[in-house]
Amino acid sequence: MRLTALARIRPLASVAMLELRGVACVRGGRTLFDRLDCQVEAGRLLRVRGVNGAGKTSLLRMVCGLLPAAQGQVLWRGESIRDLGEQFGRQLVYLGHAAALKDDLSAIENLQTACLLGGLLVSREQALLALTQAGLPGRGRAPVRHLSQGQRRRVALARLLLSSATPLWVLDEPFNALDSAATDWLCGLLQAHLVQGGAVVLTSHQDVALDTLTDRLIPLTLGARPS
């Protein structure tokens, strides 16, 4: 499937894109949160906050379908993501804590494989262009092993540039290890995605970074429960 062939995302007015209905998370016998209800409409950004161990990453993994909810369900356009299976995989880009890069492959090869798994066939030129826009000009062919932590993050984030037509972005601490220029770049990218009618779920410690997006922001704070 060519990038250009993808239809533009048009939000549905009635049904929220993503909905959490009475979701509970139990890890290691401890309830991290329960009866969590939340709706994310097209063009909105859900920012998950909470102290360490509050279950931020677990919530994000639940939204992706990697972690089944102990109770309740996660709905994508009114349908349970359990029932959607792989079809949900096409609607979603998940960037986790680990950058999911292979040290021995070049940035271009990493980017191409990541997009291919998400259902996008990306040419070398497109990948190279995305990497240049992500602030890595001339680094596309070198093995990722030689890149710094922040540069590796940029390689992972370059996938978002190629995935503008994928409606849901789930990002775990995307601002980690980024310098201020890259932070601004990512904010612009998120803004463009939201304007286009996409939805974003992310965790972030930085308050400043999302200042430009406040009108689209849905804050969600997970409280650490006393055990």
Add this chain to the structure above:
Amino acid sequence: MTDAPSPSLPAAGMLQAMRGLVARDLRLALRRRADPLSVLVFFVLVASLFPLGVGPEPELLRTMGPGVVFVAALLAAMLSLGRLFADDYQDGTLEQLLLSACPLPLLVTAKILAHWISSGLLLALVSPLLALQFDLGAAATGVLLLALLVVTPLLSLIGAVGAALTVGVRGAAVLMPLLILPLCVPALIFGTAAVEASRTGMETMGHFSLLGAFLVLALVGAPWATATALRIALE
């Protein structure tokens, strides 16, 4: 409703994803050449230790040759299978595989295929050299090569289930062979029996039919079981 999820990824896209994954894993194997090579050297060394250990009696070597080669291949496969999913698990690629638009069993099949090409196939191709030191003769050597070409993908398939079950588990390197080796016994028995039959001038077709049946069965069942095990492992 132009934005409703389409029924499923077109078959062409799935094939592309599978081909891309095979290409990636083979490229990784090429860039980390030491990994597949060490497995190959291990295979040759283990099989070569036996003639040194049991003495140069030709008839004895001919009798135990096929069995030794198969056991060595089995052990060498265990060596490489430990890394099948462990690397992907550590760098987060495994999560991306689980979230792919392509069904997980198909991606797992692609990974198993790449694993077989970069380990099992090499072992099979080297085996005629080992047959020489056991003085197996031309016909038996051919059968040995053919039997290994059927048995090694079988090992990769069965091994993938074990690798998936033990992904992220402490002590996986020991646990996985304990899970897998008993399941490989039929492949070992019928593989060696085929070579033995050819050496003594008997019909080998029956053994190959059974090995083929095992291979088909594993081809259908193992990717699905592996995918399920991976989903559980990553919860």
